[in-house]
Amino acid sequence: MNADAPRPLVECRGLAKHYGEGEARVDALKAVDLDLWPGEVVGLLGPSGSGKTTLLNLIGCIVEPSAGTLHLDGETVWQGKWLRPDLRRLRLEKIGFIFQFHNLLPFLDVSENVALVLDMAGRPKAEALTRARELLDYLEVGHRRTAKPSSLSGGEAQRVAIARALANRPRIILADEPTAALDGERAGIVMDLLRKVAVEQSATVVVVTHDEKIWDRFDRIFALRDGRIVTQDTPRRRP
Numbered sequence: 001m002n003a004d005a006p007r008p009l010v011e012c013r014g015l016a017k018h019y020g021e022g023e024a025r026v027d028a029l030k031a032v033d034l035d036l037w038p039g040e041v042v043g044l045l046g047p048s049g050s051g052k053t054t055l056l057n058l059i060g061c062i063v064e065p066s067a068g069t070l071h072l073d074g075e076t077v078w079q080g081k082w083l084r085p086d087l088r089r090l091r092l093e094k095i096g097f098i099f100q101f102h103n104l105l106p107f108l109d110v111s112e113n114v115a116l117v118l119d120m121a122g123r124p125k126a127e128a129l130t131r132a133r134e135l136l137d138y139l140e141v142g143h144r145r146t147a148k149p150s151s152l153s154g155g156e157a158q159r160v161a162i163a164r165a166l167a168n169r170p171r172i173i174l175a176d177e178p179t180a181a182l183d184g185e186r187a188g189i190v191m192d193l194l195r196k197v198a199v200e201q202s203a204t205v206v207v208v209t210h211d212e213k214i215w216d217r218f219d220r221i222f223a224l225r226d227g228r229i230v231t232q233d234t235p236r237r238r239p
């Protein structure tokens with residue numbers, strides 16, 4: 001293969017996950033093949049229990065696959081076992097995760113929550129706080145910078161979690177219902193930011209959503225049903 005040929009950032013081959021064994025076995029994801037390219041924003045749809053979060057958790061190296069192969073950024077990450085000993089570092093450097101439940105740390109304020117990943121990556125504190133401020137302002141939650149997560153509204157917490165996921169400029173961004181708690185205008189701001197990140201950082205963005213307001217924002221849409229990708233669509237993007 002030509003070493004200079006473009007490669008997907010995420011390559012899933014026959015990727016599967018089951019939980020439990022015997023009677024209790026649940027096949028959450030069944031042999032998924034999926035390529036995700038730099039610069040694209042992809043939607044993932046499907047009914048509750050169809051495997052959307054499981055797929056994000058596998059790509060994000062949070063949950064171990066049961067079968068198949070996972071390549072991230074040209075590197076085989078899982079094949080029968082994890083092939084990278086330092087998964088934490090891999091996640092820190094390459095992956096931005098926006099969880100369904102925001103998972104903000106309650107004892108840190110908003111700025112500190114966002115700056116934390118940069119601290120962990122060894123960036124100077126002042127730089128981390130400047131980056132946090134920039135993202136929070138863009139997402140219109142800058143005025144809540146010194147608040148503790150428990151005092152935020154659902155939509156504010158969601159935007160802080162988005163800022164945190166993007167702080168480290170990851171190239172693989174996995175978002176589980178990132179606009180669920182937002183009105184149309186704010187959902188639009190979030191999708192604009194995700195698009196900007198995809199383009200400027202050559203990142204790939206996967207968004208799980210039921211939100212019809214944002215369907216025209218995707219380059220491709222996949223639908224999952226019972227753990228399989230059943231349809232693929234290419235909606236026409238807004239000019």
Ligand SMILES: Nc1ncnc2c1ncn2[C@@H]1O[C@H](COP(=O)(O)OP(=O)(O)OP(=O)(O)O)[C@@H](O)[C@H]1O
Pocket residue numbers: 019020026027028046047048049050051052053054055
């Ligand atoms: N840790 C777990 N242990 C056992 N079963 C699990 C676990 N996590 C998920 N499952 C099961 O795997 C299947 C897929 O779950 P998943 O969370 O991926 O669905 P989803 O598409 O994200 O649903 P929702 O839209 O409700 O968030 C479901 O049947 C679920 O009950």
Ligand SMILES: [Mg+2]
Pocket residue numbers: 052053054100176
């Ligand atoms: Mg889910």
